[in-house]
Amino acid sequence: MKRKICVVTGTRAEYGLLYWLIKRLYEDTNVDLQIIATGMHLSPEFGLTVKQIEQDGFKIDEKLEMLLSSDTPTAIAKSIGLGVITFSDALSRLNPDIMVVLGDRFEIFSAAQAAMILRIPIAHIHGGELTEGLIDESIRHSITKMSQIHFTATNEYRERVIQMGEQPNTVYNVGTLGLEGIKNIKLLSKEKLSESINFKLNKYFLVTLHPTTLESGTAEWQIKSLLKVLDTFPKHQVIFTKTNADTDGRIINQCIEEYVLENSTRCCVFDSLGQLRYLSAIQHCEAVIGNSSSGLLEVPFLRKPTVNIGIRQGGRLKAKSVIDSSFKFTELKDSINKAISTNFNERLKHIPMVYGEGNTSKSILRILKKVELEGITIKKFYDL
Structure with missing residues (x-):
């Protein structure tokens, strides 16, 4: 039986990082790929980049509107609430085996909250990192605590996720997805x-x-x-x-x-x-x-x-x-x-490279296909 893996993307930059993973999931005969596009992808103001996903040949299963036409703190907070509502409906319809998210944006925060309540396992990419000048700092760590599978970009970030109480056998140092575009695309x-x-x-x-x-x-x-x-x-x-x-x-x-x-x-x-x-x-x-x-x-x-x-x-x-x-x-x-x-x-x-050598999506795909899902949403805190 194919494993249903749902990838959520909300911005142009995040999609650029996720592209090679999405492509490998799409081409794998043992995976049923689902894609949810939301946030800036659906906004003409930000380039309507949902079109790029479709031009790349991928079917979008759900297009979720959640952005208000304002960038005030109040509007962002309201967008998060709207996102939780829309993701709850969409994830109930799709019922994936795993939801894959990347990073620390508020759109992804909404998706993670909905998936957690629906008991859908979450695989989080780029956890353990710091962005100390942003609300994204708190959002990233919150998503880590709602997730069951963790893909970090360096060993230091892996150790930080474990420090947050995540079981070491659920945290994988795979490098960063961003380097694959450089290796695989003719610029x-x-x-x-x-x-x-x-x-x-x-x-x-x-x-x-x-x-x-x-x-x-x-x-x-x-x-x-x-x-x-x-x-x-x-x-x-x-x-x-x-x-x-x-x-x-x-x-x-x-x-x-x-x-x-x-x-x-x-x-x-x-x-x-x-x-x-x-x-x-x-x-x-x-x-x-x-x-x-x-x-x-x-x-x-x-x-x-x-x-x-x-x-x-x-x-x-x-x-x-x-x-x-x-x-x-x-x-x-x-x-x-x-x-x-x-x-x-x-x-x-x-200069030495800090974030791996560009083989990340293969590693993530392999783990997503083999990871045991039975009882995965019942987490135990790992004490150092």
């Missing part, structure tokens, strides 16, 4: 990438800035500080990708759009580049700037420098290609200059 040349985005690329930065959701009222001055620093690099073009559906994200997006209009010969902005174009943009850029987790996960694998700004990614393991900076003008400018310097880039050729 675009700079010329082909230029054609694809309709923007002639020379030397450029790739910039993504998300709100720091545990701070209040900082989004506007943070993005304006970054834009002011980018003005001091007039010979560098800038590709911006917009923020997620987080509190104050619209403020950042509006500032970026206004900046691009004022600097249209030098800058461009996208709701979503998609996995192929985004990874290709990393490959050819001078530096990745902002506070996206991809700057810590995928970018080092491509031997490119990351300027990681602020506290959003605080507490995460970082390769030596990552330069931490505050939003202060001089420090941020100096950090970018360091990132594009010849000496720093020479050292990138020899």
